[in-house]
Amino acid sequence: MKVVLQRAYDASVVVGKEIIGKIDHGFVAFIGVTHQDTEEDVDYLVNKAVHLRVFEDKEGKMNLSLKDVEGSILSISQFTLYGDTRKGRRPNFMxxxxxxxxxxxxxxxxxxxxxxxxxxxxxxxxEMMDVSLTNNGPVTMIIDSDERNKKK
Structure with missing residues (x-):
C-alpha cells in the first residue's frame, strides 16, 4: 500500500460539479492499494500519516505532526500509484x-x-475526480508499506 501525503493549506475534491470533500489545513492523501495489502499495511500508513512530523513549529522547523497542528486529511483513492511505466508509453495497472x-x-x-x-x-x-490543493512548502512525502521491514 502506498500513500502520497501533500501538506496543504487547503484542498477540495469535486465530482461532477459538486464539491464532495474539503479541508482547510492538513494533508491531501492519495492512497494506492496493491493485491497483497492487508490491515497491517493500513495500520502502518495510518500511524505514519497521523504522527509524521512535517509541520512547522514556532521556529520554522518540521517538528509537529498532523495531530499536533489539529489538521485534517482529504483522502483520495488513486489506483494509478501502482501504474508500471517501465515498458512502452502506456502505463500497466496490473x-x-x-x-x-x-x-x-x-x-x-x-x-x-x-x-x-x-x-x-x-x-x-x-469516480473521476477533480482535486485542487494549495501545497504548503511544498512538502510531499511518499510512504510505501513495503518499505517498513527493509533494513536501512
Whole structure:
C-alpha cells in the first residue's frame, strides 16, 4: 500500500460539479492499494500519516505532526500509484488491487484515521475526480508499506 501525503493549506475534491470533500489545513492523501495489502499495511500508513512530523513549529522547523497542528486529511483513492511505466508509453495497472479489496482497505484507512481523532474528508471511490490543493512548502512525502521491514 502506498500513500502520497501533500501538506496543504487547503484542498477540495469535486465530482461532477459538486464539491464532495474539503479541508482547510492538513494533508491531501492519495492512497494506492496493491493485491497483497492487508490491515497491517493500513495500520502502518495510518500511524505514519497521523504522527509524521512535517509541520512547522514556532521556529520554522518540521517538528509537529498532523495531530499536533489539529489538521485534517482529504483522502483520495488513486489506483494509478501502482501504474508500471517501465515498458512502452502506456502505463500497466496490473499491480493495482481489484476494486473490492482496494475500496475495503481505503475505507479502513479513513475510519482508522477518524478513530485517532483526525477529521477526514474523502473523494468518491472509482469516480473521476477533480482535486485542487494549495501545497504548503511544498512538502510531499511518499510512504510505501513495503518499505517498513527493509533494513536501512
Amino acid at each position: 499491480n493495482a488491487a481489484k476494486p473490492e479489496l482496494a475500496d475495503k482497505l481505503y475505507q479502513e484507512f479513513n475510519e482508522k484515521i477518524r478513530s485517532m481523532g483526525v477529521h477526514v474528508e474523502t473523494g468518491s471511490f472509482g
